[in-house]
Amino acid sequence: MRVLDSHLHVWDPELLTYTWLDGPYDRRFAEAELERDPLVAERVECVFVQAETISDDFLGEVRWVESLAERRGVVGIVAGAQLHRGIDTATHLEELGTHPLVVGVRHNLQGDQDGLAMSSAFVTGAREVATRGWSFDVCVRADQLPDIARLAGAIPELRMVLDHLGKPEVGTADAPLAPTVEWVRDIEELAKHPEVFCKLSGLPAEAGGRWSREQLTPFLDAVADAFGVERLLWGSDWPVSAIGPAEDDDPHAPDDGSATYQATARQRWLDAVVAWADERGHDVDALLWGNARRAYRLDDQRPADTVRRGFLGRLFGK
Template sequence: MRVIDSHLHLWDPELLDYSWLEGPYDARFAEAELERARLGAAAEEKAVFVQAGTAEDRFLDEVRWVESLAERVGVIGIVAGVRLDRGVDTTTHLDELAAQSLVVGVRHNLQDEADGLAVSTAFVTGAREVAARGWTFDACVRAAQLPDVARLAGAIPELRMVLDHLGKPEVGTADAPRTPSVEWVRDLDELSRHPEVFCKLSGLPAEAAGNWNREQLEPFLDVAADTFGVERLMWGSDWPVSAIGPAESGDPHASDDGAAAYQATARSRWLEVVVAWADARGHDVDAILWANAERFYGLGDGGRPEATESRRRGILGWLRGE
């Protein structure tokens, strides 16, 4: 089985600035940590890195840092952080990103933005520049924002867009599961009518606060398959965001007060659940795990220029101010 993880995060608070990290998230998650979270069921494993919420003035630094790690961690594409509503500043930033060989798309994280930003004149203008460069756009929104994403897709039909985390529906927990809401199903269906929009099977464990199981989440996967079709679905781990929750059985580092902890097996468990679901439904597993992400992001055979060790050390030294 081969896997392209279409939604992988990496971060290092000692190298870059992240205002949102707290609790178990406030730690380094980079090459050593990812090595311990490898997908044992995968004969071949690659990944697309998705921007991890570093400070806006460090977006380009984040790309350079990940490029320095890419060969070691198996990253073959980067979805870079960007603000698409900044006019000339947006154009300048996109021009700077064009010099980075692994950039295949961008993400302006919309989930905490005001409703309507995605269809504002400034944002649409910036998104058109993304489409003109042949890049993709990752739409990370909450369920109530899905209509705005559909309107954006209608305004720029040539923009290849992927919905992160199925639009973050309310899934409940394993102990108190929720069923797909009528509103979410309706809005997902409307978005899926735009043929250049794909959907990532990712992020649901985080929406369940790390307390999830297969039976709880399969109905949401079924809706995604029914609306988008298997040919527009791609698997993503959302690691390590979706690897935080109740401590796993036998965790020697579990807190006595039951506080959230890093779940060492969460990435592999999510893969196993999606594979089991797809196989049971007769879906094309290789398409979901590899081919669709490869096609959407234009990854080809996964080839990329090799970063030399000296270049890697130079970038890390520059980020540290050495």
């Protein structure tokens, strides 16, 4: 079984600045920690997704991940970007275009004000992403999904990858929640746009690390019905989705029962998605490999000098 993990993070607070890390997240999760991850597959590659450094470190994060890429199987980078900053956005995308591993960007919208994704400045920046042939990773709350559907309608050529199924409320294994009518409606509306893909990722984190396959199956079924299997791709969301109650055999479990790193979480999520796909008769190789390569155009990456045609080039005739 070959695996392309479409949503992997690494971070190191000693190298880069993050304002959101706290509790069990506030430590290094990088090359050494990933090397100890027990994911079992014949071949494992990954797409790194920006880990929400401060914006001044977006380019530094790309350079750092590039230094790890060959050893850790990183075949693409989804870089951090702020798409609503006009000429600053243009300059940043131009610089990203000099890094051949960059296959997309993510402006993390989940903490932004409603409506930003449809502002004229944001739409202009998103159009530039589309012009470069890059993807736009969409990290939003469930109630922001209608804005993303409108953005897809405004820029139909923009290939978007929805992270974490749009972050629906899923409850926990002991207190599961069913998909809401509103979330299903908004997912179906977004899926009408053929350039939008959906990652099977992040649900363990939405459950606080207390999840079961039975609990999450209705959400997987809903996105399969909406997008079709050909637009779904598996992602681990490591290590964000590897934090929760200590596993039974963890010799380092906190005495107070607080959340901690779950060493087998990435493998368990992979196993859950594979078991679901097998039961439904879905194409496992497409979910774990082929669809991600298509979504991020990994088979037709171009050298850096052929993609440096951003705002600046058009504005100044270069």
